Amino acid sequence: MDTYVLGLALHPASSWVADKRLEEMVFDTAKAALDDAGITRDELDHVTIAACDELDGRSISSMLLSAPAGAYLKDEIKVTDSGLIGLCLEAMRIESGRFHLGLLSSWNKSSKAPFEDVMRMRCEPFYTRDIGLNASIADGFFARAVCDAYGISESDANGAVRASYKRASDNERGMRAAVPSLEEIEASPYVAAPLRKMQQAPVTDGGVSMVVCSGAWLKKHPHRRPLARLSGVAWRVDNYQLGKKRLSALTGFKESFQKAIAMSGLRDFSLLDVVELDSQTAFHEVAFRRALGLPDSCNVSPSGGPFAQNPYFCTGLVNAAEAVLQISGRAGAVQVKGTKRAAAHGCHGFAQQGNAVAIFEGA
Amino acid sequence: MVKQGSDKNENVIYGEWHVRYKYSVGKVAGKFFDGLKQKKILATYCDKCKLSFLPPRAYCERSFEPCSGWIEAGLEGVIEAATIVTAEFENLPKPPYAIAYVRLDGVSTAMINFVRGLDLSDVKSAAERLEPGTRVRVEFKDNPEGRITDFHYVLPTP
Amino acid sequence: MPKNRVAVIGVGETVFKNNIVDKTYVELAQQAAKAALDDAGLTPDDIDAVVFSMAPTQFMGVNDVDKWAVDLVWASGKPFMRVHTGGATGGSALHAGYAHVASGMYRTVLVVGADRVTETPDAQHVLNLIWDLFYEHDFALNTVTMTALATQRYMHRYGTTEEQFARVVVRSRKNALKNPYAHLKGNITVDDVMKSPRMSWPYKLFDICPRSAGAAAVVLANEEVTKSHCSRPAFINGIGGRTSTVFMGDRVGPFADAELSDEAEFVSAGKEAYAQSGITNPMKEIQVVELYDPFSSTQFPQLESLGFCERGQAQNLSDEGAFEMGALLSVNPSGGTLCSNPIGVTGLVRVADAALQVMGKAGEGQVAGVQNALSTAIGGSVQFVNCTILGADYI
Numbered sequence: 001m002d003t004y005v006l007g008l009a010l011h012p013a014s015s016w017v018a019d020k021r022l023e024e025m026v027f028d029t030a031k032a033a034l035d036d037a038g039i040t041r042d043e044l045d046h047v048t049i050a051a052c053d054e055l056d057g058r059s060i061s062s063m064l065l066s067a068p069a070g071a072y073l074k075d076e077i078k079v080t081d082s083g084l085i086g087l088c089l090e091a092m093r094i095e096s097g098r099f100h101l102g103l104l105s106s107w108n109k110s111s112k113a114p115f116e117d118v119m120r121m122r123c124e125p126f127y128t129r130d131i132g133l134n135a136s137i138a139d140g141f142f143a144r145a146v147c148d149a150y151g152i153s154e155s156d157a158n159g160a161v162r163a164s165y166k167r168a169s170d171n172e173r174g175m176r177a178a179v180p181s182l183e184e185i186e187a188s189p190y191v192a193a194p195l196r197k198m199q200q201a202p203v204t205d206g207g208v209s210m211v212v213c214s215g216a217w218l219k220k221h222p223h224r225r226p227l228a229r230l231s232g233v234a235w236r237v238d239n240y241q242l243g244k245k246r247l248s249a250l251t252g253f254k255e256s257f258q259k260a261i262a263m264s265g266l267r268d269f270s271l272l273d274v275v276e277l278d279s280q281t282a283f284h285e286v287a288f289r290r291a292l293g294l295p296d297s298c299n300v301s302p303s304g305g306p307f308a309q310n311p312y313f314c315t316g317l318v319n320a321a322e323a324v325l326q327i328s329g330r331a332g333a334v335q336v337k338g339t340k341r342a343a344a345h346g347c348h349g350f351a352q353q354g355n356a357v358a359i360f361e362g363a
Numbered sequence: 364m365v366k367q368g369s370d371k372n373e374n375v376i377y378g379e380w381h382v383r384y385k386y387s388v389g390k391v392a393g394k395f396f397d398g399l400k401q402k403k404i405l406a407t408y409c410d411k412c413k414l415s416f417l418p419p420r421a422y423c424e425r426s427f428e429p430c431s432g433w434i435e436a437g438l439e440g441v442i443e444a445a446t447i448v449t450a451e452f453e454n455l456p457k458p459p460y461a462i463a464y465v466r467l468d469g470v471s472t473a474m475i476n477f478v479r480g481l482d483l484s485d486v487k488s489a490a491e492r493l494e495p496g497t498r499v500r501v502e503f504k505d506n507p508e509g510r511i512t513d514f515h516y517v518l519p520t521p
Numbered sequence: 522m523p524k525n526r527v528a529v530i531g532v533g534e535t536v537f538k539n540n541i542v543d544k545t546y547v548e549l550a551q552q553a554a555k556a557a558l559d560d561a562g563l564t565p566d567d568i569d570a571v572v573f574s575m576a577p578t579q580f581m582g583v584n585d586v587d588k589w590a591v592d593l594v595w596a597s598g599k600p601f602m603r604v605h606t607g608g609a610t611g612g613s614a615l616h617a618g619y620a621h622v623a624s625g626m627y628r629t630v631l632v633v634g635a636d637r638v639t640e641t642p643d644a645q646h647v648l649n650l651i652w653d654l655f656y657e658h659d660f661a662l663n664t665v666t667m668t669a670l671a672t673q674r675y676m677h678r679y680g681t682t683e684e685q686f687a688r689v690v691v692r693s694r695k696n697a698l699k700n701p702y703a704h705l706k707g708n709i710t711v712d713d714v715m716k717s718p719r720m721s722w723p724y725k726l727f728d729i730c731p732r733s734a735g736a737a738a739v740v741l742a743n744e745e746v747t748k749s750h751c752s753r754p755a756f757i758n759g760i761g762g763r764t765s766t767v768f769m770g771d772r773v774g775p776f777a778d779a780e781l782s783d784e785a786e787f788v789s790a791g792k793e794a795y796a797q798s799g800i801t802n803p804m805k806e807i808q809v810v811e812l813y814d815p816f817s818s819t820q821f822p823q824l825e826s827l828g829f830c831e832r833g834q835a836q837n838l839s840d841e842g843a844f845e846m847g848a849l850l851s852v853n854p855s856g857g858t859l860c861s862n863p864i865g866v867t868g869l870v871r872v873a874d875a876a877l878q879v880m881g882k883a884g885e886g887q888v889a890g891v892q893n894a895l896s897t898a899i900g901g902s903v904q905f906v907n908c909t910i911l912g913a914d915y916i
Contacts, residue, residue, distance in 0.1 A: 053578075059647055062764075063904055073779070073789070075764075075790070076905070077613045077616060078613070079602050080587075088602065089602060091624075095524070098620070098797075119584075121380055121582075121584040126376065129378070235602070236600060237596055237598075237599065238598070240588050418770075443674065443773035444670040444773055444782070445673055446666055466770070466774045472773075472774070472776065486719060490722045490723070493673075495673070495773075
């Protein structure tokens with residue numbers, strides 16, 4: 001692959017960005033990414049957006065949000081699956097040879113819309129909606145299934161919650177929430193058993209933009225130093241219909257990692273220095289780790305992952321930004337020294353129906 | 364809120380979705396709406412492009428820089444585009460009514476609002492009176508509330 | 522230059538109707554997917570990746586409906602993404618599919634979508650909600666009124682009459698008689714159009730597209746698969762797209778970058794697509810256009826912006842019969858969007874109909890000697906535009 005990240009920006013994490021319209025939040029982040037890359041909007045030859053109308057609180061939300069994302073009079077395409085899927089499309093647009101310098105943006109202002117009700121409306125109306133699934137309930141099913149499949153105990157899960165918040169507390173880019181005690185976690189109410197409230201990563205507001213370029217562009221601009229090279233990218237969707245196998249086999253998750261690793265030319269996962277996982281709950285965190293069998297030498301979610309910030313729709317792309325920051329030595333207090341290869345994972349849909357993985361290396 | 368039912372021999376399931384939102388007003392809209400309460404129309408401008416914008420916005424889409432400041436728009440302007448709505452649409456005002464994009468004096472872009480006080484009984488001749496290039500003026504409500512409907516456009520009295 | 526050649530090797534469409542009561546949304550998508558696979562001579566296992574085309578889901582009432590459709594379009598276990606650029610979605614989805622293959626990362630892609638615009642009676646209410654709540658929502662902007670505004674402006678600039686637009690409707694409905702999938706079709710007169718109920722000046726009911734349910738799909742393939750499976754593919758030789766500002770008031774007057782009523786964003790999008798495909802004289806080198814035209818007025822500005830004729834000339838060419846099937850330029854031989862508009866997938870239907878012409882599979886509606894065809898898609902208030910050039914040979 002010959003695709004590079006030239007610059008990036010993360011919007012400050014918040015439980016509710018109250019002082020800006022969504023479009024202002026998007027503009028601030030997009031502009032900051034352009035500044036970070038040292039390029040102007042004029043130089044872009046395309047824009048890619050990843051966003052969700054229902055979470056944005058308006059139909060065809062890109063009508064209002066494409067220009068703040070830098071797309072005025074640019075060739076722009078929007079995907080609706082997740083921020084990290086936006087990176088997948090962006091990578092293909094660059095790899096096609098048709099485009100050379102793009103701005104990718106994704107965001108989440110869940111405070112604006114009734115998050116779980118939006119999720120509930122993802123139920124098909126015939127068999128599921130009357131019974132009612134939403135993100136939490138689907139994750140409750142997921143938790144049950146992976147507990148059985150991977151032998152995960154409540155204590156494993158609660159330990160993972162504390163460990164995640166501990167890592168997150170060092171991350172200046174995150175919410176820096178207090179690390180809860182085991183007692184607090186154990187006492188938090190069930191949301192959808194066996195999932196407890198404090199085992200969920202709270203959804204936050206945020207956004208991320210990245211400037212992405214081709215190797216050909218870099219050759220023409222030799223004074224530019226990219227932050228990282230995208231060496232592998234893969235994504236998979238699983239069945240919509242939930243069931244034991246679908247919930248516990250983590251097929252899409254594993255295949256996305258395997259395919260991305262293969263593309264990057266790495267022999268196996270052990271060569272990854274950092275892996276940022278999209279663990280929406282503690283059960284995801286434990287199950288994902290066990291499914292990949294990562295060695296201890298691999299630092300998993302040094303950023304704290306969604307427990308640092310969870311702008312739900314683009315948490316996977318935030319993970320990608322964190323991975324790039326690690327590669328480029330800009331991760332601050334959570335920097336893992338000497339990071340040469342980092343993977344970022346994102347998931348979306350009911351009980352991680354979709355998964356995507358991006359692998360970065362030093363440029 | 365879903366019930367099974369029959370509708371003209373078709374097998375259907377009914378559903379409805381009522382959604383409420385809270386939209387942050389943001390840096391710029393608040394000042395604009397406050398201006399309306401004082402019967403002023405405030406536009407933002409971009410120093411780089413030398414353009415001024417209605418609706419006002421925090422940044423310029425073309426230069427991609429934050430807007431430099433505010434100006435007061437003139438209270439007269441020119442119609443750029445107009446239409447007369449005669450069909451009744453769900454959840455929209457009862458027809459007939461006219462709407463137009465008007466570029467107010469001193470502002471680079473046009474802004475939409477109702478055109479009131481026009482006899483709409485003969486649509487074709489009313490449309491002629493709203494041709495692009497026609498000058499109109501702004502008329503404010505007596506007690507503006509800080510919403511875009513605080514003002515509308517009127518044709519100058521002949 | 523793209524790294525890899527990309528061709529359409531299979532097309533599937535369903536009949537477009539007001540409502541399709543014997544199939545659910547996902548079953549419709551499956552029907553089109555199957556038809557495209559059969560047309561391409563491929564099985565689901567031969568498909569490497571899937572792109573789903575779907576615009577606002579508020580019409581059919583299931584959020585992220587593409588995820589529900591996964592199980593039925595044989596996408597499970599594959600790379601999958603959904604594209605949404607309003608009405609332009611089908612064209613953008615095609616461009617996303619194109620990137621999958623042109624990048625060399627995937628050999629085959631299924632691009633599929635569906636819509637059921639009448640699943641809700643509140644369609645225009647939904648479309649009113651796309652407008653800025655603070656500044657524009659109160660003014661009853663919806664797709665009809667917003668386009669009416671631009672058309673009033675076009676008429677003022679070029680002296681176009683309502684009758685000239687009506688003639689476009691007459692031509693489209695007549696062409697649609699030869700399209701087994703078209704929703705509206707028939708022999709109507711200019712008088713029929715002029716007498717239909719007034720909606721928003723200058724539109725009458727017949728100037729406006731129907732709300733359709735239906736689905737469409739295309740199979741894209743790389744050079745190797747194309748050579749072994751398709752004797753007459755439609756090569757994607759050029760793509761171009763532009764997104765403009767949501768503020769229509771920025772696109773009128775002396776400071777506009779691209780004039781609203783001219784749909785002038787198509788100028789640069791078209792130029793890029795032409796440069797890619799080596800086309801220098803569209804009118805001479807392109808035989809068929811399948812334009813995205815939900816309103817009778819939108820063919821003229823598109824044709825002019827895409828360089829087929831000078832500004833203000835399209836209406837004269839139209840009156841002279843230059844756009845009839847088999848004439849100087851066959852414009853919307855399928856009947857176009859004026860006759861069928863399953864919004865979430867309409868842009869893909871445009872591509873599909875153009876591809877059928879290039880592949881020689883357009884049946885009764887086939888224009889002779891199609892070497893190149895161009896399709897367009899439009900979303901928002903002509904805010905999102907894209908175009909695709911398909912050719913019988915690769916450039």
